[in-house]
Amino acid sequence: MLSGFLRSVKLFPNKTAIIVNGKSFSYQWLIDKAWAIANEITKKDQSKTHLIGLYTDNNEYTYAALIGILLANKGFVPLNHKFPNDRLSKIITDAGIETIAHCALSNNRINELKENSSFEIDNLLENNTTAIDYVPNDTQVVYILFTSGSTGVPKGIPITNLNFNALITALNKRYNLNENDIVLQAFELSFDVSLACTFIAWQYGATLLIPEMEGIVAVNSFKAIYDYKATFVTIPPSAIFYLKKLKMLGAIKIPSVHTTLFTGEALPYKLVTEWKSSAENTIVENAYGPTETTVWSLFYKLDNETEKQTINGLCPIGEGLNGINCAIVDDKYTNVQEGERGELLVEGAQIFNGYWNNNEKTEQAFYIDSNQKKWYKTGDIVVKNENNNIVYINRKDNQVQVNGFRVELGEVEHALKNVTGLDSIVVLAKITDDYTDLYAFIEGKFIQAELQNKLKDALPFYMIPRHFVAVNPLPINTNGKVDKQLLHKQFLS
Numbered sequence: 001m002l003s004g005f006l007r008s009v010k011l012f013p014n015k016t017a018i019i020v021n022g023k024s025f026s027y028q029w030l031i032d033k034a035w036a037i038a039n040e041i042t043k044k045d046q047s048k049t050h051l052i053g054l055y056t057d058n059n060e061y062t063y064a065a066l067i068g069i070l071l072a073n074k075g076f077v078p079l080n081h082k083f084p085n086d087r088l089s090k091i092i093t094d095a096g097i098e099t100i101a102h103c104a105l106s107n108n109r110i111n112e113l114k115e116n117s118s119f120e121i122d123n124l125l126e127n128n129t130t131a132i133d134y135v136p137n138d139t140q141v142v143y144i145l146f147t148s149g150s151t152g153v154p155k156g157i158p159i160t161n162l163n164f165n166a167l168i169t170a171l172n173k174r175y176n177l178n179e180n181d182i183v184l185q186a187f188e189l190s191f192d193v194s195l196a197c198t199f200i201a202w203q204y205g206a207t208l209l210i211p212e213m214e215g216i217v218a219v220n221s222f223k224a225i226y227d228y229k230a231t232f233v234t235i236p237p238s239a240i241f242y243l244k245k246l247k248m249l250g251a252i253k254i255p256s257v258h259t260t261l262f263t264g265e266a267l268p269y270k271l272v273t274e275w276k277s278s279a280e281n282t283i284v285e286n287a288y289g290p291t292e293t294t295v296w297s298l299f300y301k302l303d304n305e306t307e308k309q310t311i312n313g314l315c316p317i318g319e320g321l322n323g324i325n326c327a328i329v330d331d332k333y334t335n336v337q338e339g340e341r342g343e344l345l346v347e348g349a350q351i352f353n354g355y356w357n358n359n360e361k362t363e364q365a366f367y368i369d370s371n372q373k374k375w376y377k378t379g380d381i382v383v384k385n386e387n388n389n390i391v392y393i394n395r396k397d398n399q400v401q402v403n404g405f406r407v408e409l410g411e412v413e414h415a416l417k418n419v420t421g422l423d424s425i426v427v428l429a430k431i432t433d434d435y436t437d438l439y440a441f442i443e444g445k446f447i448q449a450e451l452q453n454k455l456k457d458a459l460p461f462y463m464i465p466r467h468f469v470a471v472n473p474l475p476i477n478t479n480g481k482v483d484k485q486l487l488h489k490q491f492l493s
Helices: 003-011 027-044 060-071 085-095 104-113 161-174 193-203 217-228 239-245 269-276 359-365 409-420 448-455 484-492
Strands: 016-020 023-026 051-056 075-080 099-102 117-120 141-147 155-160 182-184 207-210 232-235 259-263 283-288 298-301 316-320 325-329 341-347 366-368 374-384 390-395 399-402 405-408 425-431 436-442 467-470
Touching: 003 027, 003 193, 016 027, 016 060, 023 027, 027 060, 027 099, 027 117, 051 060, 051 085, 051 104, 060 075, 060 099, 075 085, 085 104, 085 141, 085 155, 099 104, 104 117, 155 161, 161 193, 182 193, 182 217, 193 207, 193 232, 207 217, 217 232, 217 239, 239 269, 259 269, 269 283, 283 316, 316 325, 325 374, 359 366, 359 374, 399 425, 399 436, 405 409, 409 425, 409 436, 409 448, 425 484, 436 484, 448 467
Parallel strands: 016 207, 051 075, 051 099, 075 141, 099 117, 182 207, 182 232, 232 259, 259 283, 436 467
Antiparallel strands: 016 023, 141 155, 283 298, 298 316, 316 390, 325 341, 341 374, 366 374, 374 390, 399 405, 425 436
16 A cells, blocks of 8 residues: 555655645655654554554644554554544444544544543654564555444444555556646545545655645635646535535636546536536546445546436446456346346455454345355446446435435434434435435424534534424335335425
């Protein structure tokens, strides 16, 4: 995972590695801080899991710590500073984290979360002498990201060196960046796209550009692209909604952008046209991939024929990256015919080995074929068109994408039942071209503001419904369950 970064340190020590909060830091500064952190970790952490909690404050020290943890032959678990204590505590417990790296300003928060070992990453003296040897290991877990779980407990997805290096190798074959590129990284470190952006930049000695993460990130990102002349940009389609609303698209030109990756959500074709009214010189790609497949597993490069290949206005997700095999199957795992819908399965070196401490979910996640190949079941319903491109249709299960984050609607329902004491609650998503909104339908009395405030202690901000609807009683179908289709028709159509 670090080989490209270490090569860039040797080739471009004085070049800007990262711009964050308007300040620039060189590759040499980054490696010096990283080694100081790595040495401190070897003193502090004696855990059997070899996992370090990284409290993400989105500053230069956080990124130095990310490198330092890996140099110490450890893996990291991002602890998003925007997440409530309850969720962070669940992650810390499940991952078996005994040591947390954090900045001094977050001391009070860390003390609330954990009594064991922690250390401040911004007050360490630079130390170029290394007490440890960096020995990369293919099977070693380099990070674990936790995603929404249907039972209210986040699922840990461990990614190994082998998984991540397979991704970087595939991206290297697809792109030809260099030390003059400026790569926008506009995602929280708890979202895997951030790691792909970071390490693809540092592979080439390019500059990583971090916009302000408070406020409307889409707007902050657009301003950063303009101010710093970013060249390689990754954004979620929902960002276009905010840029349109503020009438920035078309009015402000960003000619420096040569490549745009849309990711995290289904991509409506019309949003691409709107984006290119500002980024006139860019090529556009649709990048698809669940966290389990190590960030991205399929890509589609848009061209003049794309509009003809859309289904329900959505762009294709294309074909598998180099090293990724794809299959579209029915419920019996038989390959469907061209033009028929089925579930997307993927296989290759990028695919994770299984969920952290959850054998049951792991068994459910994979299909083993007659040749003993292990295929990850994405849960996405897709179709292959006549141009051999795969097009996303919808989800097979109860998951949706909100601002690029995967959300189990069942987890939101679980949290609402806990804070209300009510059982008759259903959460649905209204999905438009511009954004995804969560609606909570509740049988019983409630005060919306109170519920939203209580949910802040249990759920990340993006999982809290914006709309609460009293339905007394909730409609029941012939199977004795809440009629979600009727609710959707009555309130969300």
